[in-house]
Amino acid sequence: MTPPVNSHLLHLHIGIDAVAEPRMHIQLLDGAPRLITAAVRVLGVETGGMDTPIAILPETGSHWRPRFDAKTLAHEERMLQTAAYILCAYLTGMRDCEVQAMQRGCLTLTRSEDDMIMRRRVRSMAYKGKSNQGEPAEWVTIEPVAKAIDVLEHLSFRAASARGLTTLWPVLAAKSYCKNYLSAEIVRQLNRYRDHLNDLFGTPDAPAVPNGPDGAPWRITTRQFRRTIAWHIANRPFGTIAGMIQYKHASVASFEGYAGSSRSGFRAEVENERSLGQLDDLLTYFDERQAGATLSGPAAARISQTLDGISAELGPLPAMIADRARLRTMLASLARTLHVGVLADCFFDPGTAVCLKQATSVNNATPLTALCQPTRCPNACISARHRPAWARSALDAKSLLKEKRLSQLQRNILQRELERTMKILTDIDEGTARR
Ligand code: SF4
Numbered sequence: 001m002t003p004p005v006n007s008h009l010l011h012l013h014i015g016i017d018a019v020a021e022p023r024m025h026i027q028l029l030d031g032a033p034r035l036i037t038a039a040v041r042v043l044g045v046e047t048g049g050m051d052t053p054i055a056i057l058p059e060t061g062s063h064w065r066p067r068f069d070a071k072t073l074a075h076e077e078r079m080l081q082t083a084a085y086i087l088c089a090y091l092t093g094m095r096d097c098e099v100q101a102m103q104r105g106c107l108t109l110t111r112s113e114d115d116m117i118m119r120r121r122v123r124s125m126a127y128k129g130k131s132n133q134g135e136p137a138e139w140v141t142i143e144p145v146a147k148a149i150d151v152l153e154h155l156s157f158r159a160a161s162a163r164g165l166t167t168l169w170p171v172l173a174a175k176s177y178c179k180n181y182l183s184a185e186i187v188r189q190l191n192r193y194r195d196h197l198n199d200l201f202g203t204p205d206a207p208a209v210p211n212g213p214d215g216a217p218w219r220i221t222t223r224q225f226r227r228t229i230a231w232h233i234a235n236r237p238f239g240t241i242a243g244m245i246q247y248k249h250a251s252v253a254s255f256e257g258y259a260g261s262s263r264s265g266f267r268a269e270v271e272n273e274r275s276l277g278q279l280d281d282l283l284t285y286f287d288e289r290q291a292g293a294t295l296s297g298p299a300a301a302r303i304s305q306t307l308d309g310i311s312a313e314l315g316p317l318p319a320m321i322a323d324r325a326r327l328r329t330m331l332a333s334l335a336r337t338l339h340v341g342v343l344a345d346c347f348f349d350p351g352t353a354v355c356l357k358q359a360t361s362v363n364n365a366t367p368l369t370a371l372c373q374p375t376r377c378p379n380a381c382i383s384a385r386h387r388p389a390w391a392r393s394a395l396d397a398k399s400l401l402k403e404k405r406l407s408q409l410q411r412n413i414l415q416r417e418l419e420r421t422m423k424i425l426t427d428i429d430e431g432t433a434r435r
Helices: 003-014 033-043 070-092 143-162 185-201 223-235 245-259 266-290 300-314 324-335 354-358 384-401 408-434
Strands: 107-111 117-126 135-141 345-347
Touching: 070 135, 070 143, 070 185, 070 223, 107 143, 117 143, 223 266, 266 300, 266 324, 300 324, 384 408
Parallel strands: none
Antiparallel strands: 107 117, 117 135
């Protein structure tokens, strides 16, 4: 093989396009760019020199990325490290410093007698407030996090052990001039990961990671992951997050993980997000009501009256330009009673709560949404947002009624349930039509 061909192949392998980036040329032959250029003219250039199989993306039927070379492989490893960070930070609710304190061997599994995995726990350090003093803590977590940790143990091994470290978060390039730990660099990596996803899976008009409200790429920070999961745990019933079964488990596991320990303050964060979310949800109610939305369900009259009263007190200014701070203050006490639900939202009053009457021993500080009776309880308020769940319920009842082996009693109960559901759907639709 002639030297120019040789160096051309080397260029392909390490991911250098000597035509586009002449300064990157590896200068094997006393700097013979002329020969290289000639060889490129004859042979052309192609992407990278690795024959690693690239998986097919089911959504597109094509390879999920172009071929690897040494340069893109290193980049992809950093992106994989970032993806693992996101899974750990988001699905555990750990703070950035808590995630980055994870060490090799931090995952423990508890198995049942028949060898089923009962619990996955991550050991790390919890940091609360402004204190630099962490204390050992455990987070209960779910399978995707366990898988991410497994990937990280492989990914970090070479770079960490070359420096005598056991961290799961080393800077992957094990070069003498690089820092040992990822630390603040993770923010840059997160935003590069966003760009990487947009390049691979988005288009300029439809980026894979939606832009921010100003139309610029969303700026990702480490704090957003913990806040987002806290907000969802606090404000959204699991059923409304369609298809995100994983998420439900994450919510249960994360909250359970923190319930026994206040060390990391996650419970307080959830409560804080709950009150912010309740107020935001009620503001949405208020704005929709101003735009002519009607409510249904037993609490509809009470809530509509309260919202209309506040609107009248605010004066003639349209709500969107009225004093939002004043509006928030006026809505605050009603907001504290609001619990968003799948079939209805609950404006909780323990004195009249039907669910509490069904339970034997309860603390009456919160509604028992699993026992909710949205067509009977005076606290239940139904809006157009609940329509899909009611429509699904009607379909279920209709298909069950087709079952020939039902007893007459079962058939009567189902029939009554279907009538109630159809009445709710009609109320919602009439309300929407009047707008
Ligand atoms: S029955 Fe439903 S609406 Fe009534 S208090 Fe309980 S959860 Fe709220």
